[in-house]
Amino acid sequence: MKLVASNLTKSYVGHPVLNIENASFGGRGIEGLIGPNGAGKTTLLGCLTRRIAATTGQISLVNDEEVATSLMGVQSYDVARMGLIKTNQRIQNFESLTIRDSLRMAATPPHQQGWRSVLTLPVPDEALEAEINVLLERFPFSDPNGYAMSGGEKKLLDILRCIVVKPKMLLMDEPTAGLPDEITQDVMKLVREKVDAGEMTVVIIEHDLDLIWANCSYVHFLSEGSILFEGEPDAVKKNRVVAEKYMGV
Amino acid sequence: MSFFIDSIFIGVLQASPLILAAMGFTLIYYLNGFINFGYGEGITFGAYFASLLNVSFGLSFYVSIIPAAMMTGGLSVLTYLYVFRPAIQRGVKPAELIILSVGLSFVLRYGLILFVGAENVFLDEPPIAFFTFAGTGATSLQFIALILVFTFAFNLYWLIYHTGFGEKVRGLADNPDLAQVSGIDPHRVSIYVWFIAGTAAGLAGIFQGVFALVHPLMGWNLILITVMVSIIGGVGSVRGALIAAVVAGILTAAITLITKPLYAEVALLSAFIVILWRRGPRTA
Amino acid sequence: MAYLIFSLSLLLIYVGLALALHIQFGMLGVANFGVVGFWGVGMYTMGIFQAQLDMSFVDALFLVLIISLAVSWLMGWLVLRLDPQATLCATIAFAAIVALLIVTEKWATLGVVGLGTIRYPFRIGDGTEYLYFGFLVAIVVGLQVLVLRLHKSPTGKLLQAIRDNEELCASLGKNTFQVKMFWFVLASVVMCLLGALSAPLNQFLTPNMIVPSVTFAVWIALVLGGKEHSLGAVIGVFVTFGIFDILIETYAPVSPEFAVVVPNMKLFLYGLLLMAVLIYRPTGLLAPTTPPEHVWGEIQKASKAAVGGVAAFSKEARDRIVQPKTAPFAEPKVQTEDGSQNDSDPTGQESKS
Numbered sequence: 070m071k072l073v074a075s076n077l078t079k080s081y082v083g084h085p086v087l088n089i090e091n092a093s094f095g096g097r098g099i100e101g102l103i104g105p106n107g108a109g110k111t112t113l114l115g116c117l118t119r120r121i122a123a124t125t126g127q128i129s130l131v132n133d134e135e136v137a138t139s140l141m142g143v144q145s146y147d148v149a150r151m152g153l154i155k156t157n158q159r160i161q162n163f164e165s166l167t168i169r170d171s172l173r174m175a176a177t178p179p180h181q182q183g184w185r186s187v188l189t190l191p192v193p194d195e196a197l198e199a200e201i202n203v204l205l206e207r208f209p210f211s212d213p214n215g216y217a218m219s220g221g222e223k224k225l226l227d228i229l230r231c232i233v234v235k236p237k238m239l240l241m242d243e244p245t246a247g248l249p250d251e252i253t254q255d256v257m258k259l260v261r262e263k264v265d266a267g268e269m270t271v272v273i274i275e276h277d278l279d280l281i282w283a284n285c286s287y288v289h290f291l292s293e294g295s296i297l298f299e300g301e302p303d304a305v306k307k308n309r310v311v312a313e314k315y316m317g318v
Numbered sequence: 319m320s321f322f323i324d325s326i327f328i329g330v331l332q333a334s335p336l337i338l339a340a341m342g343f344t345l346i347y348y349l350n351g352f353i354n355f356g357y358g359e360g361i362t363f364g365a366y367f368a369s370l371l372n373v374s375f376g377l378s379f380y381v382s383i384i385p386a387a388m389m390t391g392g393l394s395v396l397t398y399l400y401v402f403r404p405a406i407q408r409g410v411k412p413a414e415l416i417i418l419s420v421g422l423s424f425v426l427r428y429g430l431i432l433f434v435g436a437e438n439v440f441l442d443e444p445p446i447a448f449f450t451f452a453g454t455g456a457t458s459l460q461f462i463a464l465i466l467v468f469t470f471a472f473n474l475y476w477l478i479y480h481t482g483f484g485e486k487v488r489g490l491a492d493n494p495d496l497a498q499v500s501g502i503d504p505h506r507v508s509i510y511v512w513f514i515a516g517t518a519a520g521l522a523g524i525f526q527g528v529f530a531l532v533h534p535l536m537g538w539n540l541i542l543i544t545v546m547v548s549i550i551g552g553v554g555s556v557r558g559a560l561i562a563a564v565v566a567g568i569l570t571a572a573i574t575l576i577t578k579p580l581y582a583e584v585a586l587l588s589a590f591i592v593i594l595w596r597r598g599p600r601t602a
Numbered sequence: 603m604a605y606l607i608f609s610l611s612l613l614l615i616y617v618g619l620a621l622a623l624h625i626q627f628g629m630l631g632v633a634n635f636g637v638v639g640f641w642g643v644g645m646y647t648m649g650i651f652q653a654q655l656d657m658s659f660v661d662a663l664f665l666v667l668i669i670s671l672a673v674s675w676l677m678g679w680l681v682l683r684l685d686p687q688a689t690l691c692a693t694i695a696f697a698a699i700v701a702l703l704i705v706t707e708k709w710a711t712l713g714v715v716g717l718g719t720i721r722y723p724f725r726i727g728d729g730t731e732y733l734y735f736g737f738l739v740a741i742v743v744g745l746q747v748l749v750l751r752l753h754k755s756p757t758g759k760l761l762q763a764i765r766d767n768e769e770l771c772a773s774l775g776k777n778t779f780q781v782k783m784f785w786f787v788l789a790s791v792v793m794c795l796l797g798a799l800s801a802p803l804n805q806f807l808t809p810n811m812i813v814p815s816v817t818f819a820v821w822i823a824l825v826l827g828g829k830e831h832s833l834g835a836v837i838g839v840f841v842t843f844g845i846f847d848i849l850i851e852t853y854a855p856v857s858p859e860f861a862v863v864v865p866n867m868k869l870f871l872y873g874l875l876l877m878a879v880l881i882y883r884p885t886g887l888l889a890p891t892t893p894p895e896h897v898w899g900e901i902q903k904a905s906k907a908a909v910g911g912v913a914a915f916s917k918e919a920r921d922r923i924v925q926p927k928t929a930p931f932a933e934p935k936v937q938t939e940d941g942s943q944n945d946s947d948p949t950g951q952e953s954k955s
Binding site: 351394401404405408410412413414416417418420422423424425426427428429431432436531538542544545549580581583584587588590591592594597598599601 | 633672680681683684685686688690691692694695696699701702703705706769814818822823825863866867869870872873874875876879880882921
């Protein structure tokens with residue numbers, strides 16, 4: 070699955086923050102999106118997932134059969150149902166749901182959580198429960214049967230919640246922010262497993278360049294609202310524009 | 319043509335208490351970000367304080383205006399200090415603060431009924447002169463109310479937009495954290511704002527009371543329309559509330575002239591719901 | 603005795619309203635402050651169909667259902683996309699519109715003259731009221747069972763998720779507006795139908811029944827009982843309406859001159875109780891995660907505090923209302939199960955804080 074944007078612009082009160090002529094994400098394993106602060110990375114992801122209305126431009130989702138669906142005018146939940154899910158940079162959580170309930174709620178398909186479920190009270194799906202158990206054993210929550218307590222746990226839960234929804238394409242907005250190093254490594258390992266199994270492709274926004282170089286097979290460099298350079302990590306590392314604008318060399 | 323002039327004139331005259339109430343209400347809404355239904359009781363208490371001075375102590379109506387309004391301001395500060403501030407400090411969320419304000423409104427209203435009874439009270443009106451202006455009759459009292467409204471509105475506007483104090487209020491409303499870091503004491507500013515807002519409510523109640531009569535439900539009857547006016551007026555801007563209050567007053571008058579006043583209220587309330595709906599999910 | 607049955611029937615209606623509001627506010631986070639509007643629509647349409655058009659109870663109820671579906675859907679469409687404060691104002695305005703129209707549309711409602719008489723759906727002599735009471739019990743028990751199951755069902759979790767963070771929920775592929783619409787309309791229709799069912803109780807309808815204090819009584823009951831707990835609505839109504847309206851107004855030995863003061867005193871205390879709960883224990887008497895075995899202890903504390911507050915309205919009495927709420931589970935002597943709480947609760951739903 071690929072996400073294609075063309076002539077995408079977004080301005081706030083006449084002040085342009087995003088101006089992308091042509092960009093294509095997805096289909097290359099784990100991709101990175103890097104750029105200095107204020108380059109418009111989060112705005113770009115918001116536009117791509119239809120949480121932020123773009124000022125002009127076209128975004129479409131191209132599936133494996135090369136059929137393009139325009140995302141303009143599509144509700145954000147429908148974008149998610151097409152398989153495009155984004156993790157959050159800032160902590161977002163369902164405070165009154167336990168970790169298990171939260172994962173279960175996210176992964177249950179709509180037809181199983183309609184009003185009829187009140188009458189039938191279905192038993193939890195075994196495959197899903199097993200998957201949740203595996204995740205909760207793999208990641209050390211202080212109380213796996215309780216609530217996510219710390220900011221780090223909430224951030225981790227946010228990422229896991231997106232993964233159990235089984236997206237075709239996962240956008241990760243600064244997954245390292247607020248997470249301890251070893252947990253980030255574990256998360257990336259899990260993501261890599263899913264990508265290698267062909268279950269999803271991933272785009273990561275990150276400031277931690279080591280993580281980008283270690284995991285990404287393709288990198289987009291965004292600056293001042295436009296994509297200035299893209300390519301293999303080695304090519305990006307060597308690129309002079311990137312070096313000047315970002316790495317301060 | 320005369321229909322327009324009539325409705326504008328009647329509208330502005332009738333709306334004067336509404337304009338005062340809306341301005342004060344907006345101040346609190348602007349600063350603390352929640353709808354304070356207890357504000358309606360400020361209107362009621364203003365009228366009762368005036369009746370205490372005017373009827374029980376026999377002061378002239380004009381003399382009792384200012385002290386009664388100040389007493390209401392004091393009451394408003396007390397509710398802030400002993401009800402809302404502790405609640406905000408304990409982390410009660412805006413939706414629950416509204417319910418809290420309904421509780422406060424019950425306590426004040428029925429406390430008042432328990433103490434002074436539910437009977438209507440009439441203020442001792444000063445001698446009234448009638449005259450015609452632009453083809454419509456008006457009383458001297460209505461003109462005084464109008465002048466007072468404009469004075470208050472002008473001063474408030476000046477205070478909020480052209481003084482250091484106003485700058486602090488706007489700073490606190492826009493970004494409380496930043497304002498506190500830059501050395502603004504939110505507690506002191508809030509006390510002043512709640513006092514000014516309470517005074518506005520008191521004045522609104524005094525004039526509402528002298529135009530008609532004083533009874534314990536008068537504030538409640540006025541608060542709904544005050545809330546409507548202030549919310550439509552924009553994101554808690556004093557400027558917006560001022561304009562919205564005048565427009566709502568004129569509209570009510572215009573509709574009243576065509577049909578019965580109750581229909582005017584139905585039309586206004588429906589318009590309110592539709593405006594909110596048109597505006598969509600952005601914070602009111 | 604007849605009066606007691608009337609009061610108890612009304613209490614059931616209030617429990618029903620509070621349960622519907624629990625779905626709307628407690629589970630879905632929609633602050634519906636127009637409860638009396640929906641209730642009034644049901645009550646007056648029932649009255650008009652029966653008293654003016656002489657329809658049978660069942661026919662009238664069917665038409666009420668259709669009308670209330672339309673009204674609820676329209677309101678849902680208008681208010682569900684708004685932020686909570688705007689929703690609250692719009693629903694208050696809706697209730698005010700209903701109350702005004704009942705006064706102005708005299709051709710249908712007879713205005714302030716009043717509309718009557720509305721008959722019971724069946725007549726079996728002296729037992730009619732009792733049978734109708736039983737009917738109401740069945741309906742309210744049904745509603746309570748629905749709410750209890752809703753809490754356990756996947757839908758219930760979805761509703762809570764929408765209440766907590768609607769945008770996050772939508773980003774995971776949930777059609778939040780549709781879900782909100784369904785449950786808002788369902789709960790609003792329940793409110794309308796409860797209105798229709800309370801018409802025969804009152805027999806004679808007047809506009810002064812459609813007053814905001816009905817809405818507030820339901821809200822106070824729900825917030826007091828615990829807005830997010832499945833049993834909060836029932837507990838809240840018993841503590842407020844049960845104790846104040848039935849026990850005190852009917853059975854307390856008050857002198858005639860004091861009896862006039864009682865309704866005002868009641869509303870005054872409602873307000874005070876509501877404020878105390880919101881400031882000192884925002885979750886209500888029952889916190890959302892109070893396990894079932896703890897409910898009884900909370901009720902005992904609640905009724906003690908409420909009775910204390912009515913018996914003597916003094917400083918200590920106020921403190922007694924307030925104190926149990928400051929420490930939900932902190933006092934080990936109150937909750938003997940505290941030590942074993944984690945073990946006895948397999949889902950680990952102990953208090954978050």
